[in-house]
Amino acid sequence: MTSGRSFYITTPIYYPSDVPHIGHGYTTVAADTLARWHRQAGDDTWMLTGTDEHGQKMMRAAAANGLTPQQWADKLVNEEWQPLLETLDVANDDFIRTTQPRHEASVQRFLQDVYDRGHIYAGEYEALYCVGCEEFKPASEIVDGTGPFEGLKVCAIHSKPLELLQEKNYFFKLSDFQERLLQLYRDRPDFVQPESARNEVVAFVQQGLQDLSISRSAFDWGIPVPWDESHVIYVWFDALLNYATAVGYGADDENFARRWPARHIVGKDILRFHAVIWPAMLMAAGIDVPHNVFAHGWLLVGGEKMSKSKLTGIAPHAITDVFGSDAYRFYFLSAIAFGQDGSFSWEDLSARYQAELANGFGNLASRTIAMIGKYFGGSVPEPGEYTESDLAIQKVVADAAASADEAIDRFRIDEAIRSIWTIVDELNGYITVNEPWALAKDDAQRERLATVLYTCAEALRALAVLLSPVMPQATAKLWAALGTEGSLGALADQPVRDTGRWGQLPAGTVTQALQPLFPRIEQADGS
Template structure:
């Protein structure tokens, strides 16, 4: 079913000592929905996620817990990160861990290539470092401490004192790539999206790039620099390379050729690493830059960005245990314009669940199947002559499918769902206008058949189009409409065609897709 076109998409690799919160879940579900959409459209799709397991912060956390860093990350990944994927119904193709040999060996190979090509040199370094960010801080992110940290320089993000580090380090000649990067942003306006993110990156690069320290010698929890074992590779360089090492860079040229380059979806706080440093590293190695970097906004709770230190983090299971994974996926992908900050509140989630899922989509599915059972012994009736009103529904379905596909191409799952939802609204209005119960009473069997076929075929299109966003409910609806086989095998780009549901198909009873939730 492949069109041969590669669609390789990644989440950032997550830091395992942060417990997964709904912000991590948001990114992962967005990437999963994009991957499912392309996979179901016949593209050669590959979705990668994973964990970033090196660095000083991890070393300190392991020591504080009295275990080795490897034991510590193994425990975190097994207990917290694998279960997150199951909770949210994520179908990733691969999961990379930066402590895996396949990653470590290929990172060394990549860094050696940069060294051999003259892009790495040794130098002295003294700068303020934030362990929380695992980053030497630029001037703009260093502020004066207050309270207990009076008189100290602190990180603008973590409000914790910075450490003055003095090391002999290896540097990557990032400063040489400013012009090539600006050229890239100009020639490929979609390389960084949305536009606000693109503008930020362009102005950052225009203000001049400094060379990047790419090794540390003060601790050893990391990947060794191949020509100097007293150094480990800077955790960000190691982390960024996961996108290439996971698809065979250096050891499996056929796979690398098939998959690379990738689309990266990241939170806006790590945009510069992905849109500046990463493409420059790839250029230096003589490889293709990514296809694009999409930076989404933050999820705010009570107006604040979630974080472990401020205890605003909400675990995804707190939502899925009450509302289910489909509602979680639907809510975050539809309620927030992808690329902008969004606010989470329980009231909003609950209201949307009730209005859009239970009363809108769920009720439409229940009453359509119930009327086919009641009036046609559970067998889908054939349609006879179509009226203008019937044809209007068909047009809405066709347009919704095309618009949703275009929105997903733009990395806008929120716009795709809004487009598909026009079918839900149209069908609910159509049933109200055509009053099938009155047609049944008046004995107008042919017209009744046409109306119920139209509603059922509209639901068939909805099941297919919504399946990347709500895999569980749509599979139940698919089976209730008498289809055998997997919904995910239905080609999405043909979902808007009319007349796929065959008259004579047996409809099965459908329990409410979105049961009422007691507040």
């Protein structure tokens, strides 16, 4: 079912020095939903996620837990990060770890190539370093400490003291790429999205770029520099390359040509690495830059960005254990404009679950299936002549499918869901106005009843397909209840861009009983 159009999407490469929180889950389900949509549209789709396991922060976290860095990484990846994908129903195609040999060998090959092309030189460095960011901090992100850190320079992001590092290092000539990067942002205004992120990146590069220290010699937890093994490669330089090494850079040219370039989803706090350093690295190696870099906002809890150090992180399973993975996916992808900050609260999640999922979509599905069972013995009726109100529903379905696909192309999953939800709202109104239970009492209205219930069932078919990338479990149950597996095939095989075409559900399809898609939840306050 592939169209040959490549859609390669990545999550950020997560840093597993600690356990994942709902912010990590948010980014991952966004990438997964986009991948599921494109897969179902017949595009040649590949979704990558993974973990970035080198660097000083991992070393220190491991030491604090009495383990080697590799043991610590293995423990967290196996016990926390990979299980997260199951918890959130993520269908990734690959999971890369930067400690895997396939990654390390290709990183060394890349670095050697960039060195041979003359973009790397040896030099001395003295600068303030934040271990939390794994970054030498620019002046704009260095502030004076307060309280216990008074008199010290601290990181504006982590509020922790910075360390003065003095080392002989290798440097990447990032400054040489300033004009080429600005040209890239001019020629391809959608390279960095949303626009607020693009403006920030352009302003940063216009201020002038410093060359980047890309090796460390004070510790050995990292990939050795190929021509000087007393140095290891700076963690970000190594980590960014995962997007290329995972699809065959340096090892499988055919697969790399098939998949590359990628589309990256990142949190806005790591935008600069992905929109400035990463394309410059690729330019230096003569490789195409990514299609685009989309920076989403932060999840705020109690008005603050979630943070491990401030203990405001919420584990995803705290939500899925109560509401299920579909509700998690729906809530975060619909309640927050993708690209902007959004606030999380248990009250809002609970209210939306009840109003939109249980009462809106769930109730619509169970009423329709129940009425087909009661009035037509569980067989989808043959519609009669369509009236204006029926044709209006057909138009709503067609418009919603087209608008959702267009919004997905812009990575605006929230807008896509809003478009699809017009079907839920209009169909609930349609049932209220047409009163099938009243029509059922009058034999003369038998054909009208059939038309109304066919309209409801066919619109539910469209809803199941359009919502399956967002809520795979509930839509699979609905698909089975509609009996469509036998007549139309598997839900995953329905071409999503053809969903709005009316009349695909054959009359006579036999429905099955439907359990509530979103069961009532007694206690939903996070306790």
